[in-house]
Amino acid sequence: xxxxxxxxxxxxxxxxxxxxxxxxxxxxxxxxxxxxxxxxxxxxxxxxxxxxxxxxxxxxxxxxxxxxxxxxxxxxxxxxxxxxxxxxxxxxxxxxxxxxxxxxxxxxxxxxxxxxxxxxxxxxxxxxxxxxxxxxxxxxxxxxxxxxxxxxxxxxxxxxxxxxxxxxxxxxxxxxxxxxxxxxxxxxxxxxxxxxxxxxxxxxxxxxxxxxxxxxxxxxxxxxxxxxxxxxxxxxxxxxxxxxxxxxxxxxxxxxxxxxxxxxxxxxxxxxxxxxxxxxxxxxxxxxxxxxxxxxxxxxxxxxxxxxxxxxxxxxxxxxxxxxxxxxxxxxxxxxxxxxxxxxxxxxxxxxxxxxxxxxxxxxxxxxxxxxxxxxxxxxxxxxxxxxxxxxxxxxxxxxxxxxxxxxxxxxxxxxxxxxxxxxxxxxxxxxxxxxxxxxxxxxxxxxxxxxxxxxxxxxxxxxxxxxxxxxxxxxxxxxxxxxxxxxxxxxxxxxxxxxxxxxxxxxxxxxxxxxxxxxxxxxxxxxxxxxxxxxxxxxxxxxxxxxxxxxxxxxxxxxxxxxxxxxxxxxxxxxxxxxxxxxxxxxxxxxxxxxxxxxxxxxxxxxxxxxxxxxxxxxxxxxxxxxxxxxxxxxxxxxxxxxxxxxxxxxxxxxxxxxxxxxxxxxxxxxxxxxxxxxxxxxxxxxxxxxx
Numbered sequence: 001x002x003x004x005x006x007x008x009x010x011x012x013x014x015x016x017x018x019x020x021x022x023x024x025x026x027x028x029x030x031x032x033x034x035x036x037x038x039x040x041x042x043x044x045x046x047x048x049x050x051x052x053x054x055x056x057x058x059x060x061x062x063x064x065x066x067x068x069x070x071x072x073x074x075x076x077x078x079x080x081x082x083x084x085x086x087x088x089x090x091x092x093x094x095x096x097x098x099x100x101x102x103x104x105x106x107x108x109x110x111x112x113x114x115x116x117x118x119x120x121x122x123x124x125x126x127x128x129x130x131x132x133x134x135x136x137x138x139x140x141x142x143x144x145x146x147x148x149x150x151x152x153x154x155x156x157x158x159x160x161x162x163x164x165x166x167x168x169x170x171x172x173x174x175x176x177x178x179x180x181x182x183x184x185x186x187x188x189x190x191x192x193x194x195x196x197x198x199x200x201x202x203x204x205x206x207x208x209x210x211x212x213x214x215x216x217x218x219x220x221x222x223x224x225x226x227x228x229x230x231x232x233x234x235x236x237x238x239x240x241x242x243x244x245x246x247x248x249x250x251x252x253x254x255x256x257x258x259x260x261x262x263x264x265x266x267x268x269x270x271x272x273x274x275x276x277x278x279x280x281x282x283x284x285x286x287x288x289x290x291x292x293x294x295x296x297x298x299x300x301x302x303x304x305x306x307x308x309x310x311x312x313x314x315x316x317x318x319x320x321x322x323x324x325x326x327x328x329x330x331x332x333x334x335x336x337x338x339x340x341x342x343x344x345x346x347x348x349x350x351x352x353x354x355x356x357x358x359x360x361x362x363x364x365x366x367x368x369x370x371x372x373x374x375x376x377x378x379x380x381x382x383x384x385x386x387x388x389x390x391x392x393x394x395x396x397x398x399x400x401x402x403x404x405x406x407x408x409x410x411x412x413x414x415x416x417x418x419x420x421x422x423x424x425x426x427x428x429x430x431x432x433x434x435x436x437x438x439x440x441x442x443x444x445x446x447x448x449x450x451x452x453x454x455x456x457x458x459x460x461x462x463x464x465x466x467x468x469x470x471x472x473x474x475x476x477x478x479x480x481x482x483x484x485x486x487x488x489x490x491x492x493x494x495x496x497x498x499x500x501x502x503x504x505x506x507x508x509x510x511x512x513x514x515x516x517x518x519x520x521x522x523x524x525x526x527x528x529x530x531x532x533x534x535x536x537x538x539x540x541x542x543x544x545x546x547x548x549x550x551x552x553x554x555x556x557x558x559x560x561x562x563x564x565x566x567x568x569x570x571x572x573x574x575x576x577x578x579x580x581x582x583x584x585x586x587x588x589x590x591x592x593x594x595x596x597x598x599x600x601x602x603x604x605x606x607x608x609x610x611x612x613x614x615x616x617x618x619x620x621x622x623x624x625x626x627x628x629x630x631x632x633x634x635x636x637x638x639x640x641x642x643x644x645x646x647x648x649x650x651x652x653x654x655x656x657x658x659x660x661x662x663x664x665x666x667x668x669x670x671x672x673x674x675x676x677x678x679x680x681x682x683x684x685x686x687x688x689x690x691x692x693x
Contacts, residue, residue, distance in 0.1 A: 092121060190341060193348060279306075400541055405421070446626065450554060467545065
């Protein structure tokens with residue numbers, strides 16, 4: 001990687017009449033590499049806009065010969081004085097690295113590169129954070145002066161928040177302390193989370209609704225806003241007029257009051273590690289289509305659209321201090337606030353993308369048992385009370401065959417079942433239940449009712465927690481680097497591995513070992529880079545993940561309906577059954593990770609029946625859901641996308657084999673033999689395309 005600075009300097013050129021003249025042109029500082037409109041178009045300067053060049057603009061690029069470059073990344077035009085400081089001291093503030101010293105580009109590959117630089121700056125500060133520990137101790141001492149009672153909770157998944165904060169990149173930011181640069185959770189957001197939990201989960205479970213609402217207002221305060229006035233006029237809402245003397249209805253009304261509990265910012269116990277995370281939109285045209293559009297089904301032929309953003313690494317512990325505003329505030333209010341905040345963290349999630357499992361917490365051991373027991377009782381009551389606005393299903397998934405799982409970096413540290421990945425797979429399998437029964441626009445509307453879209457959050461929340469005894473990721477097995485006759489590095493089967501796993505050797509040089517045939521591409525050499533391996537990691541069988549599906553009430557709005565008309569209300573148990581059906585289909589017919597259709601990444605749902613009658617049951621659940629929504633059934637013979645109604649008969653072949661490697665090896669040999677037998681024959685398209693036919 002070469003790094004240069006754009007400078008605008010004058011050079012002599014001849015005009016049309018042959019006379020010398022001085023003109024200004026942009027060059028890469030220290031070189032004679034000129035940047036022209038033509039070179040921007042053809043020379044690889046795609047990240048630059050010629051009309052937007054400025055002296056002092058930092059650019060990073062790779063050399064491609066004398067006249068071409070590649071992978072150009074543009075940074076801010078930094079003043080000379082600031083450049084001198086950066087050259088001598090660098091930038092060790094994560095917030096500045098994210099907000100100020102970053103390039104502008106719409107290309108997501110460039111966004112990933114920029115975020116990796118921010119992560120690098122944040123990581124460099126981690127070993128030298130004694131000053132942070134001293135700062136945190138001072139902060140804790142300050143909050144303790146207000147009868148502090150801090151909660152300690154640890155993230156069980158990635159945490160991201162403030163994605164839409166103003167920065168050079170869209171939806172890629174994170175909440176960083178403006179002075180010190182570490183990730184934290186603002187107290188204002190924690191207060192809003194706790195109130196949401198108190199109103200939507202705790203309040204419906206209380207026998208005395210009016211007294212419970214008074215406690216909510218005592219903790220959070222109230223103001224004379226239109227929402228509160230509307231609540232007091234609603235005979236079904238427990239809000240009442242607050243007066244100076246409760247026993248005297250003629251006493252003056254208290255129209256506004258601050259809350260009795262202070263919600264401080266939540267700081268991490270040690271310097272938090274940041275990671276670059278990713279979500280993939282696999283059906284861009286389908287999701288961006290108009291509500292009445294029937295021409296863009298969510299097919300597998302669409303190209304994914306990756307979006308990169310920053311997140312806090314799982315396993316980070318935060319302190320959540322709460323305090324009384326005055327010394328005469330009742331302890332009961334502080335205990336309630338602690339219970340509500342803990343419930344919001346554990347059951348609703350903090351920050352962004354909570355429906356996809358982000359921002360999930362678990363309490364530390366120091367949390368008082370009384371608080372945990374009260375929280376558990378409230379959550380159970382929310383699932384079985386008269387309102388029944390919450391429904392929860394918990395299960396454990398076990399990996400049956402090796403899985404090539406990965407995040408944005410495709411390394412060992414992100415080789416795991418990510419909640420966003422699981423949610424995307426569940427959406428795919430859920431569509432197979434309905435695709436043949438409704439048209440595309442109705443399918444899209446039904447999907448929004450269960451899984452949400454960019455305008456409304458989905459009522460299903462997924463939490464994924466890896467079992468602590470699960471095996472760790474390992475490099476892809478079965479290949480090693482050898483020298484060919486021309487002394488070039490090539491990948492060849494690892495004979496020691498094959499002998500150790502008691503795998504058959506190929507009969508000839510034209511046949512690839514079966515398990516390598518199935519996993520092609522997971523351990524390859526990039527073109528043009530001899531000796532450099534694209535090493536992927538995999539999780540061995542036996543890994544387990546604890547899954548929780550939590551649903552709340554949802555709403556369905558038919559495409560083309562009056563936007564002012566009330567939508568169809570869908571109760572939480574009905575929504576939950578949709579997610580359960582998708583999970584059963586995934587664990588019985590699908591797989592996770594790369595090469596999932598080749599037998600890798602197979603899952604088993606512990607305690608769930610393998611009976612095929614279960615599939616018929618879930619198909620009835622899907623039909624009941626469509627009927628509840630009032631969706632018009634389609635009479636199409638075949639769906640435009642994958643559908644359970646078009647599935648081929650299931651072929652089950654029992655074998656005495658115990659080794660999953662041997663099973664995959666034999667399967668690979670069978671598929672390879674079929675492909676060789678039908679060389680240049682269209683019948684091979686059953687194995688998937690592209691193939692040489």
